[in-house]
Amino acid sequence: MSDSINIALRFALYLDLMLLFGLAAFGLYSLRGQERMSGAQLPFAPLLLATAVLGGLLSLAAMACMAWAMSGVTAWAELWPHIEMMVVETDLGMAWTLRMAALLLAGVAVTLNQRWPTTSLGLVALGGAVALATLAWAGHGAMDEGTRRNWHFITDFMHLWAAGGWVGALAAFALLLRQAEPQLAVLARTLIGFETAGAVIVVVISVTGVVNYLFIVGPSIVGVLDSHYGQLLALKLILFTAMLVFAALNRFHLSPLLENARRSGEHRVAVNALRRSMVLEFSVAVVILGLVAWLGTLSPGME
Structure with missing residues (x-):
């Protein structure tokens, strides 16, 4: 059961973070000027904000699932020390922390879209790129x-x-x-x-x-x-x-x-x-x- 949950969370994170990065990047290289403003061509603000928030929630769930699988405990009081240890003391935890910071950057940048659409999409794309890259720490490369x-x-x-x-x-x-x-x-x-x-x-x-x-x-x-x-x-x-x-x-x-x-x-x-x-x-x-x-x-x- 834990394997199925892990795969489902990985899939949701891949799709969510790729949409966050890819939509913002599309606005930069395909649209021009005021076309990059949310609602002019694409509803950037609600879409990008939703993917940033969902990415954070999925990341929290993925970390809890990982700690649960590695520790074997189920009670939250017992699980929390394992989560804290993974976040603070492992490379995966450092990547997770970086992802959360990148998603926070993307979420804040979305609010700037109406005033500075190009800057907003640039910051969202940057945050999305960093967040997406952190998924590599949960892949085969981390074993090398x-x-x-x-x-x-x-x-x-x-x-x-x-x-x-x-x-x-x-x-x-x-x-x-x-x-x-x-x-x-x-x-x-x-x-x-x-x-x-x-x-x-x-x-x-x-x-x-x-x-x-x-x-x-x-x-x-x-x-x-x-x-x-x-x-x-x-x-x-x-x-x-x-x-x-x-x-x-x-x-x-x-x-x-x-x-x-x-x-x-x-x-x-x-x-x-x-x-x-x-x-x-x-x-x-x-x-x-x-x-x-x-x-x-x-x-x-x-x-």
Whole structure:
């Protein structure tokens, strides 16, 4: 039961912190000037504040769950000293404390959106990036030592940030398309503008994914599929390939279709097709995050 709770909390934290970082980052690299103000294009204030607060609550629950699993005690009075010890005396606790501070920064920065939208999103993205990076301390990299540990963490950071950028962009496009009459000029511009960012994200995810595999498993695939870890990893790769197919469809078919429809005035078909594509791609991304949360609790040799 504790394993299921741990996986569920890991999944919720991945999704929540990736949305916090990714949505704020999308506002910075895709929107311009006053478009970054909450409500102009996207409801940044309620979304980012909710994800920051939820991230803090999930982090509290994850720390309590970790202390419970390691100590075996159930009464809160007995559990509290174990939580205090983990927070103060372990690397995981230091990362947790840093995450809470980063989430506090993001939550405060959201309140500045109406007055200084660009600065606000910049601070939220910074806080979200730090908070997201701290999840690496609950992964396989924390089991390494020395220089190998440092490089593994750097690879994990880049992988998490790239994945967060992708998840946040998908959520942003879904929100833009959710409007009854989306502003087609902004939508078309951001879709085209995401081509470069999307290409960089895919390259970073692919390269860091391979490097992480080498850190965790090694330069071999022999026997990997005999473990639950290998089977889940194979499923993750299949779903990632499906996301690349959706991304290619958006890039080479649906985005040009929307641009042509915007010029002709008949945009309903193009917008509906984009909505379906974004919903499917975001759904696949959510399933992948669930697999990542599960994989983080396994080792390649576990049956």
